[in-house]
Amino acid sequence: MAANEHEAKMAHPRMAAGALFFDADGRVLMVEPTYKDYWDIPGGYVETGESPLQAASREVQEELGIAPPLGRLLAVDWAPNTVEGDKVLYLFDGGQLSPGAVEDIRPQAEELRAVRFVPPHEIPDRTIPRLARRILAAIEARAKNSLVYLEHGQAPGDIAA
Numbered sequence: 001m002a003a004n005e006h007e008a009k010m011a012h013p014r015m016a017a018g019a020l021f022f023d024a025d026g027r028v029l030m031v032e033p034t035y036k037d038y039w040d041i042p043g044g045y046v047e048t049g050e051s052p053l054q055a056a057s058r059e060v061q062e063e064l065g066i067a068p069p070l071g072r073l074l075a076v077d078w079a080p081n082t083v084e085g086d087k088v089l090y091l092f093d094g095g096q097l098s099p100g101a102v103e104d105i106r107p108q109a110e111e112l113r114a115v116r117f118v119p120p121h122e123i124p125d126r127t128i129p130r131l132a133r134r135i136l137a138a139i140e141a142r143a144k145n146s147l148v149y150l151e152h153g154q155a156p157g158d159i160a161a
Contacts, residue, residue: 013078013086017056018043019070019094020138023102027117028135029094030126031063034113039126041091041135052090060094064115065106070094074138077150079130091138129153 018041021029030039042063046055053070061067071093080086107115120139124132133153141148148155 011086013080013088014084015046015052015055015088015090016044017046017052017059017090017092019056019060019092020074020135020142021068021094022096023117024096025117025119027119028123028139029097030116030118030123031107031112032114032116034111038128038131039116039118040131042094043091053092056090056092063108063111065108066097066101066104068094068097068101073147074141075134075148075150077130077134077153079134079150079152089134091134093138093142 020041023029029042031042032039042060043056044059044063046052047058050058053073057067057070060070073090074093075089075091077089077091078087079089105115118126120136123135126132127135130153134150137148137150137153137155150156
């Protein structure tokens with residue numbers, strides 16, 4: 001196979017990274033973007049030369065105005081879509097935010113309408129199904145001190161053939 005044929009077959013996925021933050025009651029911090037019709041978590045696309053962890057940290061600072069250290073990787077989700085093509089999404093543990101950190105949150109007005117801590121059982125009502133599955137799987141991985149690999153927000157064994 002010629003080099004250009006090999007290159008044409010290789011995936012060139014977009015990558016995005018986000019962080020899960022919790023309050024003392026175990027609720028998840030979610031954001032309501034101005035450009036989406038559903039709630040999301042803080043995060044965004046990885047830029048050229050940037051690691052997924054660096055991207056998640058940068059996006060949290062840009063969107064929320066805080067810079068807490070991010071912890072370990074909780075989930076990796078292969079989630080392509082018809083508009084954007086192949087996508088790989090990384091979800092990091094932001095841990096429990098202190099009351100002071102919560103008070104310091106300053107949502108970027110151009111990007112976010114609202115920021116709210118949401119009980120896990122309400123997440124499916126606030127966002128799209130595959131994102132809800134990704135968040136809930138990451139919460140479970142966090143509780144088990146593990147990492148989960150997903151496809152469209154589901155563990156491969158859970159995906160219907």
